[in-house]
Amino acid sequence: MIQAANPDVILLTASMDENTLKMIESLEELGINWIGMNVNMENDPRGRLEWVKYVGAILDKEEEAEEFFERELKKIEEIENSTLESDGVKPKVSYVRITDDGYTVKNQGDYSVKMLELAGGDYIFKDLNPGKDGTLKISAEEFYKAAEDADIIIYENMGAFVGTMEEFLEKGDHLSGIKAVKEGRVWVTKRNYWQSADKAADMIKELRDIFTTPHGELEETEHYLLAK
Amino acid sequence: MKKSIRFKIVFVALVVFLAYTIMLNLVSGSISLSYKDIIDVILGNRIFTELEYNILFKIRIPRIISAILFGIALSISGFLLQTFFKNPIVGPFVLGISSGARLFVGLFILSNISIGFIESPLITIFLAAAVGSLLSMLLVLLFARKVDNISILVVVGMMIGYIASAGTDFMIAFANEHEIAALVSWSMGSFSGIGWNVLRLSAVIIIPTVVLVFFLSKPLEAYLLGENYAKSMGIDIKSFRLVLIILSSILSACVTAFAGPISFVGIAVPHIARLSIKTSNPKILVPALVLLGASFCLLADYFARTLFSPTELSISTVTSVMGAPIVIWLMVSRRKKV
Amino acid sequence: MSFLAAKDLQVGYHKRIVVDNINMDLNKGEILCLLGPNGCGKSTILKTITNQIELLNGKMTVMDKDLNSISNGERAKYMSIVLTERIDPAMMTAGEVVALGRYPHTNYFGKLTDNDLRIIEESLICVNGMKLKNKQFKYLSDGEKQRILIARAICQESDIMVLDEPTSFLDIKYKVELLNIIKSLALKKSKTIIMSLHEIELASKIADKVLLIKDGKIYDYGAPEDIITDEAIREVYNLDSGYFNTTIGNIELPKIEEEAKIFVIGGGGKASRIYRALNRRGIAFNSGILFKNDMDYNISLKLSNKTIAEDEFVNIREEKLEEAKELIKNCDLVIDSAVSLAGIGKGNYDLIQFAIEEGKRVLSLRKEDIGLGLINYNTISPMIHDVVEYLRLVKN
Numbered sequence: 001m002i003q004a005a006n007p008d009v010i011l012l013t014a015s016m017d018e019n020t021l022k023m024i025e026s027l028e029e030l031g032i033n034w035i036g037m038n039v040n041m042e043n044d045p046r047g048r049l050e051w052v053k054y055v056g057a058i059l060d061k062e063e064e065a066e067e068f069f070e071r072e073l074k075k076i077e078e079i080e081n082s083t084l085e086s087d088g089v090k091p092k093v094s095y096v097r098i099t100d101d102g103y104t105v106k107n108q109g110d111y112s113v114k115m116l117e118l119a120g121g122d123y124i125f126k127d128l129n130p131g132k133d134g135t136l137k138i139s140a141e142e143f144y145k146a147a148e149d150a151d152i153i154i155y156e157n158m159g160a161f162v163g164t165m166e167e168f169l170e171k172g173d174h175l176s177g178i179k180a181v182k183e184g185r186v187w188v189t190k191r192n193y194w195q196s197a198d199k200a201a202d203m204i205k206e207l208r209d210i211f212t213t214p215h216g217e218l219e220e221t222e223h224y225l226l227a228k
Numbered sequence: 229m230k231k232s233i234r235f236k237i238v239f240v241a242l243v244v245f246l247a248y249t250i251m252l253n254l255v256s257g258s259i260s261l262s263y264k265d266i267i268d269v270i271l272g273n274r275i276f277t278e279l280e281y282n283i284l285f286k287i288r289i290p291r292i293i294s295a296i297l298f299g300i301a302l303s304i305s306g307f308l309l310q311t312f313f314k315n316p317i318v319g320p321f322v323l324g325i326s327s328g329a330r331l332f333v334g335l336f337i338l339s340n341i342s343i344g345f346i347e348s349p350l351i352t353i354f355l356a357a358a359v360g361s362l363l364s365m366l367l368v369l370l371f372a373r374k375v376d377n378i379s380i381l382v383v384v385g386m387m388i389g390y391i392a393s394a395g396t397d398f399m400i401a402f403a404n405e406h407e408i409a410a411l412v413s414w415s416m417g418s419f420s421g422i423g424w425n426v427l428r429l430s431a432v433i434i435i436p437t438v439v440l441v442f443f444l445s446k447p448l449e450a451y452l453l454g455e456n457y458a459k460s461m462g463i464d465i466k467s468f469r470l471v472l473i474i475l476s477s478i479l480s481a482c483v484t485a486f487a488g489p490i491s492f493v494g495i496a497v498p499h500i501a502r503l504s505i506k507t508s509n510p511k512i513l514v515p516a517l518v519l520l521g522a523s524f525c526l527l528a529d530y531f532a533r534t535l536f537s538p539t540e541l542s543i544s545t546v547t548s549v550m551g552a553p554i555v556i557w558l559m560v561s562r563r564k565k566v
Numbered sequence: 567m568s569f570l571a572a573k574d575l576q577v578g579y580h581k582r583i584v585v586d587n588i589n590m591d592l593n594k595g596e597i598l599c600l601l602g603p604n605g606c607g608k609s610t611i612l613k614t615i616t617n618q619i620e621l622l623n624g625k626m627t628v629m630d631k632d633l634n635s636i637s638n639g640e641r642a643k644y645m646s647i648v649l650t651e652r653i654d655p656a657m658m659t660a661g662e663v664v665a666l667g668r669y670p671h672t673n674y675f676g677k678l679t680d681n682d683l684r685i686i687e688e689s690l691i692c693v694n695g696m697k698l699k700n701k702q703f704k705y706l707s708d709g710e711k712q713r714i715l716i717a718r719a720i721c722q723e724s725d726i727m728v729l730d731e732p733t734s735f736l737d738i739k740y741k742v743e744l745l746n747i748i749k750s751l752a753l754k755k756s757k758t759i760i761m762s763l764h765e766i767e768l769a770s771k772i773a774d775k776v777l778l779i780k781d782g783k784i785y786d787y788g789a790p791e792d793i794i795t796d797e798a799i800r801e802v803y804n805l806d807s808g809y810f811n812t813t814i815g816n817i818e819l820p821k822i823e824e825e826a827k828i829f830v831i832g833g834g835g836k837a838s839r840i841y842r843a844l845n846r847r848g849i850a851f852n853s854g855i856l857f858k859n860d861m862d863y864n865i866s867l868k869l870s871n872k873t874i875a876e877d878e879f880v881n882i883r884e885e886k887l888e889e890a891k892e893l894i895k896n897c898d899l900v901i902d903s904a905v906s907l908a909g910i911g912k913g914n915y916d917l918i919q920f921a922i923e924e925g926k927r928v929l930s931l932r933k934e935d936i937g938l939g940l941i942n943y944n945t946i947s948p949m950i951h952d953v954v955e956y957l958r959l960v961k962n
Contacts, residue, residue, distance in 0.1 A: 100488065101418040102540050128538070140287045140420055142538035145258040148279050172421055174286030177278055316656070446676035449662075450669055452655040456618055461669040461722070462642035508657040511676075 009058065010034040043133055045115045045200040046076060052198065068198075075201040076118060079208050083120035091151040091211050093121040096143060097135075097158055098171040103143040104156075107132045115200065119207035124150050144174055152210065153180040155188040155227070162188055165227045185215060186227040193223050235512060238505050242519040249526035253292050256534050259283055292526065294422040294430070298483045299493060299525030301434045303501075303517045304441055305479035306494025311448060312472045313372070316502075316558060317382065319494030320361075320480035324388030326491075328364025329357040329484040331392040338399050350429050350486075357485035361477035364388050369473075417488035417544040419529050426486050433482045437475055438518065444471070445510035452508055490525075491544045492551025497521045499558055524550070569594040569629060570726055570758050576623035577607070577614040583622060584610040585782045592775065594725065595756040597748065599769040599790075602779035603803050608762040609650075611779070612730050615760060616647045628726065642670035646722035648715050648729040660706060660714045661699040664689055667721025689721040693747055708735035716747065727751070729761040733768065741765075745772050767815025770794050778802050809868055818868045822850040826871040827960075828953065829853070829890075829897040829921075832905025832914050833862030836931065840903055841869045843950045849957065852897070854890045855882050855913055862903075882913025894921050898960055899953060902930035902940060929953065 010032060013020070027034050035058065042048045049072050056065020093116055097104040106113050107129035116123055124146050128136060147153060155162055162168050168186055169175055180186050187210060199222075206221040219226045255261045259280060268274040276284065306319040320326050336356035371384045441448075447468055450458045459465045483490060501516045502508065528546040535541060568591050575588035585607035592598055600608045613619045615626065617638075626633040628644055636644075646667065655663065667689065668682045678686075690696050693713040698706060703714065712735055719727050732748075733741045749772055751757045763769050769776055770790040778785040778793060780802040786793040799810040808819045828851040830840055837853065838861065844851050854874025856863045866873045874890045876882050894900060900921040907915040915936075921928050922938050929949050930940035943949040 098421070100421060101542060102420050136539050138538040139258070139533050139540040140291075141258040141283050141533070144283055144287060145279065172286070173290075173423060174282045177282040177286070314654075443675075446669070446672070446674065449676065450666055452658060453663065453666060454651065454653045456616075456649055456651065457647070457653065457666075459618070459638060460616060460642060460645070460647045461666065462637075462639035464638055502657055506657055508655060509662070 007032065011037040011055070011058075013038055043109050043111050043114060043131075045111050045118070045204065046073060048111055049073070049198070049200055072198075072201040076204055079120075079201075079204055080118055083118070083208070086120070086212075088212070090120055090122040092124050092149060093152045093154065093211070094124045094143075094147055094150045095154050095156055096147075097156045099158075102137040103140055104135045104137050105143065107134050107136055109133045110135070115204050116207060119204050120211050121152070121207065140172060140174070144178065147178045147180065150178065150180050151183070151185060153178070153186045154224070155186060157189050157191070157193070161191070163225060163227065168227050183215065184226075184228070187224045188227050190223055190225050199223070231507075235505065235507075239516070239519075242516060242523070246519050246523045246526075249523045249530065250292060250296075252530050253295070253526055253533075254284070254288060256530060257283070257288060258538065290422055290424060290427060291419050291529065293427050294419045294487065295525040295529045296522040297427065297430050297434050298419070298487050298490070299497075299521040299523070300438060300518050301430075301479040301483050301521075302490060302493040303497040303521030303524070304438050304514070305476045305483075307498040307513070307517055308441065308472050308476035308479075309494065310498055311451060312469065312476070313381065314452075314454070316499050317495065317555065318385075319492065319496075320476070320484075321389075321489060321491040322382055322495060323364070323368050323385035324392065325361050325364045325368070325385075325477065325480055326484045326489040327389040327392035328367075329360035329481050330489050331395045332356045332360025332363070333485055334396045334399055350426060354429070354433065354482060354485045357481035358478060361481040361484070362474070364392070365473055365477055417490045417542055418540075419487055419525075419532075419543055420540070422486060430482055430486060434479060437478055438514070441475060442511070442514045445514065448510040449508070487543075489544065490547055492547045492555065493521065493524060493528075495558075496547075496551035496554040497524050499554060500524075568592070569596075570627070570760075572615075572624065572626045574624040575611075575614070575621065575626065577610050577619070578622050579610075579619060581622065583782070585779060585784070587784055588624070588777070589784070590775065590777060590787060592758050592760075594758055595752050596774040597752050597759045597761070597772055598775045598777065599773035600760070600762040600777045600779060601766060601769055601794075601802070602777075602785075606779040606802075607782050608779060609730060611777075612728060612760070612762055616645065616728050617641065639670060642722065642724070644724050645726040645728060646719035646724040648712075648719050648727070648732055650730045650734060652711075653715075655703055658703050659700050660695065660703050660710075661686070661690070663703050663714055664695075664699075664717045664721050667718040667723075670722065685723065686721055689717040692720055692751070693717045694743065709737065709740040712736060712740070712744070713747075716744070720751065725756075726758045726760070729759065731762050731764060733763065733765060741768070748772060766794065766799060766810060766812070770812070770815065811864060811868060813864050818865065819845065821845065821869050821871065822848055823871075824850040826850040826852045826893075827896075827898045827957065828901060829894050829899075830870070830901045830903060831855075831917050831921075832903040832911075833857070833860035833866065834903065834905035834911070835861045836905060837862040837903040838865045839946055840901060840931075840950075841865055843946055844953070845869050847950065847954055849953065851901075852893045854893070855886055855917070857910070876913075879910070881910050887913055887916060890917055891920050894926065895924060897926060899956060900926050900928045901949070901953070902928055902932060904931040904933070907936070927956075 010027060024034065037051065037054065049069055052069055053062070053065045056062045095106050095112065105125050105128070108123065108126050109129065109131040110133045113123050155168060162171070165181070165184070165186060168188070169181070175181055203223050206224055209218060209221060210224060219228070251263065254266065255263060261280065261284070265274065269276060302320065309318045309320065309323065310316050333353055333356045336353060367388055368381060368384055372381055447458070447463050450461050450463055451468065455465050480494065497520050498517060501513060501520050505512060505516050507513065525547070528543055528550055532541040532543050532546045570592045572588055572590045576583050576586050577588065578584035588611060590598060600611060602608050610619070614621050621634060633641065633644070665678060665686050668678060668685065669676070672678060672682060687696070690699055693716050695710070695713050695717050698710055698714060703711065706714065712732060716729070716732065733744060736744060745768060748759055748761070752759055773790050775788065776790045776793055777787050778798060785802050786798060794812050796809060796812050799805065799812060803810070808817055810817050822845060828844065828849060830837055830851055830853040833856040841851070841853070841862070850871050852872045853866045853870040856866055856873060856875045857878050858875050859878040863873070863875060872893060874886055874893070876886050894917065902918055905911060905914055918928060918938060918940070928938070928940045929952065930942050931946065931949065932940065932942065
């Protein structure tokens with residue numbers, strides 16, 4: 001399939017795992033050029049955005065890339081400043097993903113946590129694996145206990161789509177007891193969430209809106225949806 | 229008589245152990261409740277906070293009940309298989325029956341078939357698992373006919389396990405994203421997130437089945453002498469075999485459907501039970517299996533939940549670590565005798 | 567009146583007939599033995615009687631009730647079995663194994679009443695197994711396991727017991743014990759017993775009826791004294807080298823077909839061992855004079871080149887003596903078995919004397935000295951040893 005498309009070059013998330021190494025081997029056999037691009041290792045959304053310059057260099061669109069990056073960076077700066085200026089209490093926020101084998105939350109070092117923090121949120125699991133990216137599976141209890149005083153829960157959709165409060169509650173009887181559920185401040189990610197690496201700045205802005213808009217006034221943004 | 233005293237002691241020990249593991253799971257976890265706290269609540273000196281209440285009643289207790297129910301189901305299922313194959317080194321996992329069940333549930337999840345007249349999706353999942361179990365069992369039996377050696381059967385079981393995994397992987401390759409996530413997470417095996425409706429259904433399936441097994445004690449004991457003798461004493465061998473297989477498959481299918489594949493409980497627990505009570509009499513062994521199976525899984529779940537808190541180990545990991553050494557020791561000691 | 571009967575039975579596997587035309591008729595308390603070489607179909611017949619494999623054709627009845635028409639459960643009340651297969655029940659005591667014999671009689675849950683317990687004990691006593699009751703079955707010896715399985719079958723209190731080669735794993739003490747048990751079951755408890763046996767001589771001692779089976783056909787059926795003959799055994803078991811001596815109940819290896827240079831005088835029950843020792847060394851011999859009711863006579867006929875025999879209870883006649891003297895003349899050595907020389911045995915004394923006069927060496931097992939210049943030995947071995955030595959010298 002890749003051969004048919006005959007690309008000039010492939011941008012590959014290079015890692016040491018077996019599948020990737022095999023893929024690299026096949027690519028080299030087929031004589032297709034590849035370049036490693038490890039966006040996923042970035043802890044900071046800005047770092048992730050900066051990779052656009054890398055791509056720009058490859059595609060010979062360095063100027064545009066530079067422009068884009070600066071623009072996005074500025075957006076984030078603005079948000080950051082407004083956050084620092086405001087003296088309101090930071091809302092406590094958590095991500096979560098619930099599957100048959102447990103509750104998955106982000107490690108403190110993950111870039112999405114940084115996004116949350118830039119947007120002015122306080123991640124409730126900030127003691128969890130600081131500096132490390134990625135996710136961690138925890139028990140239902142642990143999540144529940146920590147989420148007890150979370151103001152906002154952001155549910156990351158990855159399996160069957162959870163869009164309403166009812167669907168969220170189906171994940172567990174006990175969830176009706178947490179504060180965010182009672183106050184109706186459970187948000188879910190929409191289907192476009194995972195493809196929007198370049199929209200990081202916009203997403204941070206959306207998060208900011210979610211955090212600061214009084215409850216009841218905002219029900220949907222480009223990437224997030226309020227579970228009702 | 230020496231024997232009946234031994235039984236009494238062992239049973240008391242088993243009951244105490246079960247009570248201990250239940251209490252252990254009640255008090256441990258993200259919030260610790262001490263035994264005193266619980267007693268205070270019972271006595272009315274204290275009430276639970278909402279947090280405590282929710283964690284206890286909505287998370288821990290369902291989990292405890294599922295560990296008990298599924299531990300019992302797996303132990304009895306293993307026991308039936310061991311009786312049938314006259315060998316202690318078989319269990320639903322080892323013979324690939326859990327994997328077959330898993331494959332079928334996977335197929336069901338992916339193809340989204342719903343059987344019209346059965347309302348509940350839970351029942352359909354269970355039925356899918358049951359069908360998968362029975363079909364894998366059939367495969368194993370086909371081989372069992374041609375080959376007398378039990379080791380070969382274990383190999384067959386492993387192969388079925390691999391084929392089932394391959395099948396599931398195959399499906400994953402063609403599934404869409406959210407289906408994949410559902411399949412992958414489910415196949416790890418966990419007592420997490422099992423809701424009351426699942427527990428109710430499981431209880432309805434498991435409890436009568438186990439009671440039925442207890443009432444089959446008479447032929448089960450006769451069967452220990454081998455099929456020829458059993459037949460000469462009046463047992464209808466063909467029907468009995470069928471009953472053994474069906475009951476065993478129902479039990480392991482129930483667990484696989486709702487908690488995912490959980491390994492080694494089916495092999496290890498019957499053996500521990502037999503060794504500690506030193507009898508093969510089903511009237512005594514079955515109740516012992518109930519107590520021990522529940523305790524074993526409760527203990528495993530305790531470790532799964534608390535060893536690396538806040539993260540959770542998959543229950544199969546823990547049961548493997550607990551159960552595999554027992555199985556290995558089993559095989560070694562059998563060798564010695566032969 | 568017939569109790570257990572089989573008419574025109576055909577047994578086999580998957581429509582392939584292994585044995586055909588089986589007919590038998592037993593009264594209560596009779597014992598039937600199946601005899602025949604390995605692979606003749608004994609097992610197939612037994613497996614069919616016990617319903618392990620399906621009957622191809624014919625009818626088996628118990629008191630005129632067709633055995634195939636009744637349920638497994640009912641059948642269990644009529645018939646109990648003891649198989650050759652080794653069973654290996656884990657964690658079961660011998661007592662528990664025996665107790666399972668009560669299976670067809672206990673309630674749904676298998677509860678053992680006082681009566682049941684009494685029967686279990688009695689069954690154990692029958693096989694001398696009370697000491698084994700609380701031991702783990704797995705750790706018993708083969709003989710002990712066999713007895714326990716028999717106890718289990720007794721415990722089932724069925725009128726018919728079928729045993730497949732019950733003596734096979736047993737050494738002689740237990741073989742004897744077992745046969746006693748079976749005999750007593752038939753006599754005292756009127757159990758009808760069908761068993762297959764390897765040991766032909768045992769069959770004649772215990773069976774009321776015998777089925778001789780050869781190559782899938784019933785060679786003969788009847789009382790052992792009528793049908794177990796040397797000839798029949800020879801045929802059924804294809805003995806082309808050696809014989810089965812049905813009188814003694816023992817096998818004999820064939821006689822040495824060479825010119826005999828040794829003469830053994832007498833019998834009186836003392837010569838058989840000498841015959842066998844010589845035969846074993848490959849030494850041909852003649853023997854006489856034996857009375858036809860002498861125990862050695864039968865064996866001599868099988869092992870000795872020529873046997874000079876006299877009728878029972880008469881004095882040894884002249885012509886017999888002459889025959890013997892002729893043979894002695896041609897011999898190198900004479901052996902005196904220490905047979906009685908008194909009364910009708912006087913002829914043998916003459917033979918010894920004759921041998922000495924002929925200058926033949928006479929080796930003797932006699933304890934007393936009869937003053938004829940015999941070379942005396944205390945036991946047979948050194949005597950045979952010298953015989954061998956002597957013959958070798960003579961050859962060279």
